[in-house]
Amino acid sequence: MAAVAEIDSLVLEFRSRSGRVRALDGAALSVGDGQRVGLVGESGSGKSTLALALGRLLPPNAEHLEGALRVNGKSVFELDHAALRGLRRHELGYVFQDPIGTLDPTMRIGRQIEAVLAGTGKTASIASLLASVGLNDVRRIVRSFPHEMSGGMAQRVSIAIAIAPKPKLLIADEPTASLDASIRSQILDLLVSLCAAHGMALLLLSHDLRAISRYCERVAVMYGGRVIESGLTADVFGRPLHPYTEALLRAAPGQERIGGRIEPIPGLPPVLAGRIEGCSFAPRCTFAVDECRTRRPERTDHGDRSVVCLRATERADAMAGVPPA
Amino acid sequence: MSILVRYALARFASACLTLFCVALLVFAAIHAMPGSFEDVMVPQGTQAMRDVLAERLGLNKPILEQLGRWLSQVIQGNLGDSLVTQESVAAEYLRRLPATAEIAGLATVFALVVGVPFGIFSGLAGSRRLVSQFSRLGGGLAMSVPDFVVGAVLLYLFTRYSLWFTVGNWVPITENLIGNLRSALLPAFTLSLLGIGLIMATARHATIGVLGQDFITAALARGKSPAVIVRHHVLRNAGIPIITILAIYSGYLLGGTIIVENLFSVPGVGRYLITGVLNRDYPVVQAGVLLAAFFFIVLNMLADILYALLDPRIGRRRG
Ligand SMILES: Nc1ncnc2c1ncn2[C@@H]1O[C@H](COP(=O)(O)OP(=O)(O)OP(=O)(O)O)[C@@H](O)[C@H]1O
Ligand SMILES: [Mg+2]
Numbered sequence: 043m044a045a046v047a048e049i050d051s052l053v054l055e056f057r058s059r060s061g062r063v064r065a066l067d068g069a070a071l072s073v074g075d076g077q078r079v080g081l082v083g084e085s086g087s088g089k090s091t092l093a094l095a096l097g098r099l100l101p102p103n104a105e106h107l108e109g110a111l112r113v114n115g116k117s118v119f120e121l122d123h124a125a126l127r128g129l130r131r132h133e134l135g136y137v138f139q140d141p142i143g144t145l146d147p148t149m150r151i152g153r154q155i156e157a158v159l160a161g162t163g164k165t166a167s168i169a170s171l172l173a174s175v176g177l178n179d180v181r182r183i184v185r186s187f188p189h190e191m192s193g194g195m196a197q198r199v200s201i202a203i204a205i206a207p208k209p210k211l212l213i214a215d216e217p218t219a220s221l222d223a224s225i226r227s228q229i230l231d232l233l234v235s236l237c238a239a240h241g242m243a244l245l246l247l248s249h250d251l252r253a254i255s256r257y258c259e260r261v262a263v264m265y266g267g268r269v270i271e272s273g274l275t276a277d278v279f280g281r282p283l284h285p286y287t288e289a290l291l292r293a294a295p296g297q298e299r300i301g302g303r304i305e306p307i308p309g310l311p312p313v314l315a316g317r318i319e320g321c322s323f324a325p326r327c328t329f330a331v332d333e334c335r336t337r338r339p340e341r342t343d344h345g346d347r348s349v350v351c352l353r354a355t356e357r358a359d360a361m362a363g364v365p366p367a
Numbered sequence: 368m369s370i371l372v373r374y375a376l377a378r379f380a381s382a383c384l385t386l387f388c389v390a391l392l393v394f395a396a397i398h399a400m401p402g403s404f405e406d407v408m409v410p411q412g413t414q415a416m417r418d419v420l421a422e423r424l425g426l427n428k429p430i431l432e433q434l435g436r437w438l439s440q441v442i443q444g445n446l447g448d449s450l451v452t453q454e455s456v457a458a459e460y461l462r463r464l465p466a467t468a469e470i471a472g473l474a475t476v477f478a479l480v481v482g483v484p485f486g487i488f489s490g491l492a493g494s495r496r497l498v499s500q501f502s503r504l505g506g507g508l509a510m511s512v513p514d515f516v517v518g519a520v521l522l523y524l525f526t527r528y529s530l531w532f533t534v535g536n537w538v539p540i541t542e543n544l545i546g547n548l549r550s551a552l553l554p555a556f557t558l559s560l561l562g563i564g565l566i567m568a569t570a571r572h573a574t575i576g577v578l579g580q581d582f583i584t585a586a587l588a589r590g591k592s593p594a595v596i597v598r599h600h601v602l603r604n605a606g607i608p609i610i611t612i613l614a615i616y617s618g619y620l621l622g623g624t625i626i627v628e629n630l631f632s633v634p635g636v637g638r639y640l641i642t643g644v645l646n647r648d649y650p651v652v653q654a655g656v657l658l659a660a661f662f663f664i665v666l667n668m669l670a671d672i673l674y675a676l677l678d679p680r681i682g683r684r685r686g
Contacts, residue, residue, distance in 0.1 A: 097588055102493060131590025144585035148603045148678060157599065158589055187679040203589070 045112075046133075046211045046243045047073040047096055052109035053317075054091060054100070054267075064314040065091040067267035067322070068109065070341060070348075073211060078237060078244040080254035080275065082290065083264030084311045089247045092264070093213050096245075097134050098126055114210055135204035135242070137214040137233070141196035141221075145188035151199055152184030158203050175202040175232060194225040201233060208240050215247045226250075230257055251294045255279050263287045266312050266322030273347030283349045283357050285329045321352065329353055382664045386657065390441065393656040394434055397649055404450050404647040424450055437653065446657075447650035449643075456654045460636050467628065467635030469540060469547075471620045473555035478562025478616065482506075483609065486570025487601065490578070491593075502567050510564035515626050517557050535632040554631040558623050562616045569612040573605035580604075607678050614670035621659045 054066040065088045073079050081089050094100050095111060098118050111118045114133050121129060138144045145154060155168050169180045175198040177183055188196060197217060204212060214233060218226035230246075234257050237244045248254055254261055255275050262272035263286065271284040282288040292305040309326040312318075321327070324334040331353070339352045351357070404426060405417040412420075421427040425436070440447055446456040486506075489499040532553050538546035577583065577600065586596050625637035632638070636655065643651030 094584075099584060099588055127590040127592060129590070130588055134588070136585065136588040138581060138585060140581055143581035146582045146586075146600050146604070147680060149599075157591075189680050200585075 044075045045072045046075055046077075046114055047071070047245070048110075048112045049092065049095075050110045052092070052095065052111055053107040054095060054109075055105050055107060055316075056101075057103045057105060062315055064316055064318075065104075065267055066095070066109075067314055067317060069264070069267060069269050071262050071269050071272065073243050073245055074260075075210075076237075076241050076243050077260055078234065078246065078258045080258035080261040081245060081247045081264060082249065082251060082254055082261060084290070084307075085249075086311050086313065087264040088267040089264055090215055091267075093136075093215050093245065093247055096211070096213060097130050097136065099130075099136075132207050133210050135207070135209035135212040137197070137200050137204050137212065137217045139216040139219050141193055141200045141217075142188045142191070144200055145196060147188055149187070150184065151186050151188065151191070155184070155199070155203060155206070158206050171202045171206055172199075174205075174236070175199070176228075177202070193221050194229065197221060197229055198232070201229075201236065205236055205240065205242070209242060211243045211245065212237055213245045213247075216249070217246075218253075219249070226253070233257075251279065251291065263290065266318070267314060268322070268350055269348075270323070270350045271348070273345075277345075277347055281361050283344060283347065283354050283361070284323075284351045285327045285353075285357075286323045289326075289328075321350075329357075378668065382668075385664060386660055389660040390438060390653070390657055391434075393653050394437065394649075397644070397647070397652045398430060400644075400647065402647060404649065407645070407647050408451075437650070441654075441657070446654040449651050450648045451646055451651075456650050459639065459651065460654065460658065463634060463636045463639050465540065466537060466551075466633050467624050467637060469551055470555040470558060470627065470633060470635065471617075471624055473551060474558035474562060474620065474623075475613070475616070477556060477559035478566050479613075481559075482563045482566025483570050486567040487574050487597070487605065489567075490571040490574025490605075491597065491601075499571075502571060506564040506567040506571075508564070510561055510568070512560070515630065517560055521553050521557060537632065537634050550631075550633075554627045554633055557627050557630075558620060561619060561623070565612050565616055566609060569608050570605055573608045574601055577601050577604045603677060607674060610670050610673050610677065614667050617666045618663055621663060 049069060049071045051068040051070055052066050053064070053068055056063045056065055067088075069088060069092055071079075071081075071092065081092070083089055091100065091104075095106075096113060096118065098121075106119050113129060116125070116129060118126070118129065145151070152168060155171065159168070159171075168184060172178070172180050172183060177195065177198050183191070183195070183199070191199070201217075212233070217233065218229050221229060230253055233244065233246070236242070244258070246254065246258055258275055260273065261275040261278050262269045263278065263284065264270065265286050271278055271282065271287045278287060279291060282291060286307075289305075289307045293307050295304055307326060312322050312325075314322065319338050320335045321330070321339050324330040327334065334352055337352060339350050339354075341348050341350050342354050343349075344354065344358045349358075404424070405412075405420050409416050409420065418427070425433065428436075437447065446460075448454060449456055449459055452459070485498065485502045489502040492498050531549060533546070533549045534553065537550050540547040540551075583596060583600060586600060591599075624635060625641060627633070628635045628637040629641055636658075640652065640655040642648075643655060
């Protein structure tokens with residue numbers, strides 16, 4: 043299957059007054075054509091950084107140190123400005139967390155949508171675009187300012203704007219985190235059905251593991267700036283190979299497999315200042331052995347699944363006989 | 368709708384109250400100054416001459432009666448007559464308004480034309496670039512050097528080496544445009560310096576603030592070019608604080624024109640006001656200060672209206 047996005051050992055640091063923060067420490071991820079991929083991990087694990095890197099949208103204090111990143115076969119960090127704008131305009135769509143904040147507060151919605159349509163060269167009418175995201179009161183909406191809309195409506199408008207050019211990949215960074223719980227699943231349903239209808243791939247960043255397992259066929263788990271486990275959602279969540287994945291699932295509220303009992307992961311996620319030798323999860327890991335602290339784990343494949351853990355094979359073998367939970 | 372009416376009424380009431388307080392203050396201040404109109408007019412005259420003068424102009428009446436008379440005149444829209452010329456104060460000010468309006472207007476235009484682009488460019492460029500350093504240094508200097516210092520330096524320079532500009536020889540615009548510019552540009556430039564600094568700093572900060580907003584990242588993510596982003600998003604959003612600072616700057620201009628007009632001998636309302644003070648020409652001073660306050664209030668109201676036009680979150684309510 044052709045990949046719309048391929049990320050290979052991406053290393054990325056932020057320079058700040060207090061020093062350097064290594065937000066990505068060799069992250070690797072691949073999103074196939076039309077796939078829906080979830081990206082999960084604790085706060086600070088580098089999800090948003092990875093998502094922004096796909097469109098080279100990082101703030102100026104970010105520095106790309108190593109690794110390749112391709113979208114539709116184009117090496118994003120090597121594009122010139124015009125080609126980069128073309129990529130952003132036609133091949134990527136972004137939906138962000140704060141829907142009202144991503145719209146210009148001084149402009150009516152209609153004008154903002156027009157500006158996007160003019161840039162893409164596609165001839166869709168505003169009305170049909172809004173209807174496709176479930177907004178039918180077109181007259182009122184185009185005349186509204188962002189602050190006059192509810193978060194859910196604004197997020198629908200943002201989605202309409204993101205899908206207008208029919209991108210190959212839609213990246214949604216916690217698109218429902220700021221919304222009322224009652225409309226979260228509506229918005230996610232909408233995203234997923236639009237992706238299916240237009241053959242778009244979806245990269246969905248979320249803390250909501252339940253939503254990920256419901257909407258995404260594949261999932262990637264991030265920790266310390268690396269994707270430490272990825273594969274089919276059913277496999278990864280059903281039989282986690284990486285101890286961090288397992289801990290994350292235990293810590294998640296409402297995971298049926300642990301009968302509602304929540305076990306927070308002790309300790310705090312790391313903030314890396316540079317390349318780390320050894321496993322960044324070792325200090326919090328109940329399976330860690332001495333070697334984990336000194337040898338940097340590399341990626342190993344177990345069937346359709348990739349894991350970054352020295353003891354992955356051991357765990358996979360141990361689990362082979364056990365039926366999935 | 369009723370909210371709007373209530374708001375307008377409240378604004379009107381507070382404006383009236385402000386004007387009333389200003390009227391009291393200026394009346395008290397000018398009458399409390401040592402030396403009266405008679406002392407200034409007939410310094411060597413006998414007491415009898417002074418009494419006649421005071422009698423004729425009503426200056427011998429109790430001070431509260433004078434205040435009451437003046438206030439009731441003003442409420443009827445009559446600013447009174449100059450004690451010196453016996454002409455209507457309103458007419459005297461009106462005659463001098465064009466010169467003041469011209470230098471203040473030119474100063475505002477300079478301040479905007481220089482301050483907005485430099486401020487925005489330096490905000491866009493990030494802090495390490497040359498424009499930023501230049502505009503921060505220049506802006507800081509422009510704001511911190513007092514206008515009478517700048518004015519005095521310019522005055523010295525251009526009276527010594529008459530470099531096209533003329534000093535102290537005002538030519539009205541109706542007479543000769545070039546001559547008018549030669550006499551108006553220096554005072555206008557002196558007045559504009561503070562405005563350039565203020566507007567540059569404000570535009571810079573506003574731009575940096577806008578660039579950090581999510582909707583800029585979102586616009587970049589849609590493949591918008593920097594030029595389009597500046598035109599569509601940065602200018603509009605940064606315009607709001609710039610308007611606020613313009614209103615503050617206009618308050619400075621009210622005082623600044625007085626100093627600059629006196630330095631450069633511009634026959635405007637500021638110089639007339641100072642002459643009025645020196646002559647203890649009470650109606651002239653009182654009317655001048657009251658008009659300045661009125662002007663300031665009107666400008667602030669205009670700024671509020673512009674504000675609401677630029678920022679839909681303000682002043683507009685809808686269900
Ligand atoms: N602009 C920045 N300047 C400096 N450091 C940054 C910047 N953006 C992110 N970081 C740092 O990079 C690391 C990864 O951040 P990132 O936002 O990618 O995490 P995340 O997984 O998206 O977290 P969350 O779930 O809270 O959104 C964090 O340690 C963060 O502090
Ligand atoms: Mg994030």
